[in-house]
Amino acid sequence: MAMNPIGDRIISAFFRPGMETVDFPSFVRVLANFRPTETNRARDYSRNRKLRFAFQLYDQDRDGKISREELLQVLRSMLGTQVTEEQLQSIAERAIQEADLDQDDAISFDEFKKSLEKVNIEQKMSICSLR
Amino acid sequence: MRILVAAPRCLQSGLALTPSDTSRRKTSADPPPSTGGRCLSRRNTLPHPHYPLQLSANQSRARDRALLYRNSWTRGRCVVLLQFEGDSPRPHNLKDCRGENSDFTVENGSSPWLQWRNPLKTNRRCHDPAPVKPDNGPQAFPDAEKANLPITIWVPESCLLISIGLIVGGIMYSVHEEPPAVLTSNAFFLYMLPPLSWTPATSCPPGLSLRTSARSVLWFAVVGTLWNSIGIGMSLFAICQIEAFGVQDINLQENLLFATIISAVDPVAVLSVFEDISVNEQLYIVVFGECLFNDAVTVVLYNMFNFVADMPVVEPVDVFLGVARFLVVGFGGLGFGILFGFVAAFTTRFTSRVKEIEPLFIFMYSYLAYLVAELFAISSIMAIVTCSLTMKYYVEENVSQRSCTTIRHVIKMLGSISETLIFFFLGVVTITTEHEWNWGYILFTLLFAIVWRGLGVLVLTQIINPFRTIPFNMKDQFGLAYGGLRGAISFALVFTLPDHIGRKPLFVTATICIILFTVFLQFINVRRTNRDLDTINAEIHSRIMEHTMAGIEDLCGQWSHFYWKDKFLRFNNLVLRRILIRDNRAESSIVALYKKLELQNAMEILDTVTGDISAVPSILSIYEEKKSSGKPNKKFQAPDLKNMHDILSKNMYRIRQRTVAYTTKHALPNDSHAREILIRRHTSIRRSMRPGSFQSPEDPKSHKYFSLPAGKSLDSKFLPGRLSVTDDEETMSEMAYPSRRSRFGQPSRSSSRGMMPLRRLDTLREAPSVDMLDENQRRGTSRKTSSSSSDSQFPLLAISSTPLWTMTAARLIT
Numbered sequence: 001m002a003m004n005p006i007g008d009r010i011i012s013a014f015f016r017p018g019m020e021t022v023d024f025p026s027f028v029r030v031l032a033n034f035r036p037t038e039t040n041r042a043r044d045y046s047r048n049r050k051l052r053f054a055f056q057l058y059d060q061d062r063d064g065k066i067s068r069e070e071l072l073q074v075l076r077s078m079l080g081t082q083v084t085e086e087q088l089q090s091i092a093e094r095a096i097q098e099a100d101l102d103q104d105d106a107i108s109f110d111e112f113k114k115s116l117e118k119v120n121i122e123q124k125m126s127i128c129s130l131r
Numbered sequence: 132m133r134i135l136v137a138a139p140r141c142l143q144s145g146l147a148l149t150p151s152d153t154s155r156r157k158t159s160a161d162p163p164p165s166t167g168g169r170c171l172s173r174r175n176t177l178p179h180p181h182y183p184l185q186l187s188a189n190q191s192r193a194r195d196r197a198l199l200y201r202n203s204w205t206r207g208r209c210v211v212l213l214q215f216e217g218d219s220p221r222p223h224n225l226k227d228c229r230g231e232n233s234d235f236t237v238e239n240g241s242s243p244w245l246q247w248r249n250p251l252k253t254n255r256r257c258h259d260p261a262p263v264k265p266d267n268g269p270q271a272f273p274d275a276e277k278a279n280l281p282i283t284i285w286v287p288e289s290c291l292l293i294s295i296g297l298i299v300g301g302i303m304y305s306v307h308e309e310p311p312a313v314l315t316s317n318a319f320f321l322y323m324l325p326p327l328s329w330t331p332a333t334s335c336p337p338g339l340s341l342r343t344s345a346r347s348v349l350w351f352a353v354v355g356t357l358w359n360s361i362g363i364g365m366s367l368f369a370i371c372q373i374e375a376f377g378v379q380d381i382n383l384q385e386n387l388l389f390a391t392i393i394s395a396v397d398p399v400a401v402l403s404v405f406e407d408i409s410v411n412e413q414l415y416i417v418v419f420g421e422c423l424f425n426d427a428v429t430v431v432l433y434n435m436f437n438f439v440a441d442m443p444v445v446e447p448v449d450v451f452l453g454v455a456r457f458l459v460v461g462f463g464g465l466g467f468g469i470l471f472g473f474v475a476a477f478t479t480r481f482t483s484r485v486k487e488i489e490p491l492f493i494f495m496y497s498y499l500a501y502l503v504a505e506l507f508a509i510s511s512i513m514a515i516v517t518c519s520l521t522m523k524y525y526v527e528e529n530v531s532q533r534s535c536t537t538i539r540h541v542i543k544m545l546g547s548i549s550e551t552l553i554f555f556f557l558g559v560v561t562i563t564t565e566h567e568w569n570w571g572y573i574l575f576t577l578l579f580a581i582v583w584r585g586l587g588v589l590v591l592t593q594i595i596n597p598f599r600t601i602p603f604n605m606k607d608q609f610g611l612a613y614g615g616l617r618g619a620i621s622f623a624l625v626f627t628l629p630d631h632i633g634r635k636p637l638f639v640t641a642t643i644c645i646i647l648f649t650v651f652l653q654f655i656n657v658r659r660t661n662r663d664l665d666t667i668n669a670e671i672h673s674r675i676m677e678h679t680m681a682g683i684e685d686l687c688g689q690w691s692h693f694y695w696k697d698k699f700l701r702f703n704n705l706v707l708r709r710i711l712i713r714d715n716r717a718e719s720s721i722v723a724l725y726k727k728l729e730l731q732n733a734m735e736i737l738d739t740v741t742g743d744i745s746a747v748p749s750i751l752s753i754y755e756e757k758k759s760s761g762k763p764n765k766k767f768q769a770p771d772l773k774n775m776h777d778i779l780s781k782n783m784y785r786i787r788q789r790t791v792a793y794t795t796k797h798a799l800p801n802d803s804h805a806r807e808i809l810i811r812r813h814t815s816i817r818r819s820m821r822p823g824s825f826q827s828p829e830d831p832k833s834h835k836y837f838s839l840p841a842g843k844s845l846d847s848k849f850l851p852g853r854l855s856v857t858d859d860e861e862t863m864s865e866m867a868y869p870s871r872r873s874r875f876g877q878p879s880r881s882s883s884r885g886m887m888p889l890r891r892l893d894t895l896r897e898a899p900s901v902d903m904l905d906e907n908q909r910r911g912t913s914r915k916t917s918s919s920s921s922d923s924q925f926p927l928l929a930i931s932s933t934p935l936w937t938m939t940a941a942r943l944i945t
Contacts, residue, residue, distance in 0.1 A: 078675070091671075095671055118669065124673060
């Protein structure tokens with residue numbers, strides 16, 4: 001976990017904004033996001049929640065949008081030493097351009113969802129043992 | 132012809148062009164006067180961005196150098212095409228070339244080299260009813276041609292081949308001719324099977340790793356095959372007891388042997404059914420993995436039953452030994468494969484000086500793995516498949532572009548040859564061998580094969596579903612059951628049955644029947660969807676998710692497969708890559724994908740430059756002007772040549788873009804999404820350009836793409852040249868291109884750190900190939916992680932010289 005580039009973001013995702021501690025129910029609630037989906041009915045809801053969680057990882061200031069700066073931060077933490085600053089900028093630029101449909105230079109949750117519609121979220125973000 | 136002279140020369144020296152060379156070439160590169168058309172005057176003063184060395188020297192020479200450098204890409208194509216210059220082609224109007232279809236439409240009867248480009252049109256539009264197929268076009272694209280044949284829509288290829296084989300066999304039989312002994316089991320197992328095993332392994336997309344479904348795959352492969360063979364064997368034995376069919380002399384062992392043979396699922400047949408992996412990735416992986424890995428089981432069972440058929444009495448210890456044998460065979464195959472894969476990867480680390488024989492190493496090692504495994508009676512298919520899979524990842528980073536292309540194409544070629552031959556001879560041998568027909572036995576075999584397969588799938592999925600993240604639903608199960616096709620392997624195995632088995636002809640007949648039945652049943656095709664091009668977004672978010680999941684698993688204390696995957700990747704980066712890859716730069720998949728996507732956009736932009744009228748209206752007006760100016764032809768020779776090269780190379784690039792590793796056999800990449808992104812980027816760049824402020828100071832130094840020797844940074848000599856473009860108002864759209872180029876330049880920054888760029892420049896001499904690869908998805912497409920890293924080395928030099936010229940053309944006219 002210490003080596004995980006977004007480890008601190010994951011941990012802070014468990015805590016509600018403003019609160020310093022997390023009790024067991026909230027912990028479980030957050031973990032429940034990662035349950036694998038079984039029935040078709042629950043699929044959309046579960047997918048939504050997973051996407052929400054991922055969105056929160058980017059959006060630290062909780063304004064509902066992933067701005068360029070936030071995206072850059074995440075990219076920087078992931079790619080770190082491998083790329084130069086300009087390259088990071090270009091990648092972030094391209095990512096925003098690909099996803100940003102209303103041209104406001106930030107990715108909202110819906111745009112985020114849309115850009116991931118082809119990706120198999122259910123498989124990527126499920127832990128089998130949580131069934 | 133003088134151009135022919137120029138071409139071979141540029142073949143030999145790629146980047147090592149000195150100004151003196153260039154001047155020599157310049158004189159020899161005069162085009163024949165027969166080319167009419169527009170001119171790009173050579174008064175241009177803009178240096179080629181990627182030749183920072185001695186730019187301030189004769190800049191037109193630099194451009195020439197760029198031109199010829201780019202032509203050196205085209206190599207054989209350069210020579211072939213330019214040969215046709217001798218024929219008097221129609222005056223080639225650039226405006227005509229743009230055409231209504233925004234493509235280089237060609238009227239029939241024009242010069243061959245123009246005709247040659249028709250397959251491109253077929254590629255792009257696929258509406259061409261009668262594609263002009265020049266027999267001398269090097270890249271007449273066979274798959275596009277196939278797509279035009281209506282018959283392949285209805286009838287799968289394998290059926291066609293078998294039918295043709297049947298017809299030929301009938302002819303042979305009627306003239307009492309013996310078929311050539313090509314399909315002996317020796318020839319089959321030694322020569323025909325290995326290429327078939329290469330094809331799926333190399334086309335397997337790295338993004339879709341088998342790891343995620345390893346459990347399911349192994350479960351189906353091992354247990355499924357066991358279930359099938361034992362079930363079919365038992366039921367057939369039961370049938371044999373019934374007197375009415377008159378097959379009582381077949382004892383249990385022989386039945387089991389036969390059952391093993393026909394329960395061998397065949398990768399070839401599976402591949403032709405599941406053509407598009409994007410249908411259902413999970414399903415594809417499982418079926419595919421099953422047919423690859425059940426070879427171990429088949430081999431063991433076959434040998435065991437063969438042996439046992441001779442023995443009068445079967446003892447329990449034999450069964451136990453059989454199980455132990457299976458483990459040895461299976462893991463031995465895997466082990467050999469991985470071992471040879473690593474050795475091959477290690478070898479390729481040092482082959483930078485002998486690039487021409489790199490493909491040889493690849494083929495040699497995998498074939499060696501196959502043979503050694505055969506020698507030890509271990510599962511050879513598993514060995515070769517594992518070897519290819521292991522190798523693919525590391526080798527693609529080590530070998531040059533050209534070797535990669537060669538390997539890919541050779542594998543495809545060999546695979547096609549093998550497959551064709553096998554199916555064809557299946558048909559021939561069907562007619563010409565002696566058959567023994569027994570209605571009851573054969574029909575029941577057919578019935579049991581289907582029934583047991585279906586049952587097996589049902590039961591096995593019930594058992595394994597709780598362990599899967601995404602359980603298989605009924606549709607998936609039907610696909611699984613359906614995908615269990617028998618093919619050539621069964622056929623070969625049945626021919627190797629020892630002759631002392633009395634009913635061998637019956638078995639042969641039954642096997643052939645089953646194969647024909649399952650193959651011809653492919654009319655029902657699994658529904659396919661087009662795979663969307665990967666977006667950088669998807670890649671970024673997927674990576675984030677993987678990290679997230681690894682972290683969450685860590686939190687929970689559950690070390691499940693994300694955790695292990697993470698660990699393996701780390702180990703890979705730290706240890707394996709260091710050892711096996713020459714000049715290792717840990718390149719993130721995001722960066723690799725980004726480079727690749729930018730590359731594609733670059734090429735799309737080039738296409739839109741001269742192809743799309745609406746995008747660049749200024750060029751049109753410029754050419755109108757030129758038309759009316761009525762300058763003599765002679766002045767335009769050199770620019771016309773450049774023009775032609777321009778068009779040629781763009782089209783060649785487009786061809787190369789198309790001749791990439793496809794997800795399916797006959798697929799063409801779907802680029803509508805990429806186009807949309809491209810347009811958006813285009814407009815955003817234009818928007819950013821409009822205010823007139825040229826680039827931020829970081830741009831000049833970002834132009835170090837592949838042309839820089841290590842350590843040298845792009846000096847500011849470049850800057851004055853580029854600034855000279857800015858004051859031209861009319862060429863606003865073209866101004867987008869320098870900035871575009873700057874964007875291209877940026878991502879390569881990291882790669883210019885090491886020695887990599889310089890070495891890549893050497894390899895740039897060779898013809899490049901962009902491999903979309905894939906992989907990936909299934910066959911390839913969704914891959915794009917490791918394979919794309921090599922693809923991203925595609926040099927943009929040639930590409931960016933084209934917008935350069937259009938720019939200069941525009942500038943000069945005004």
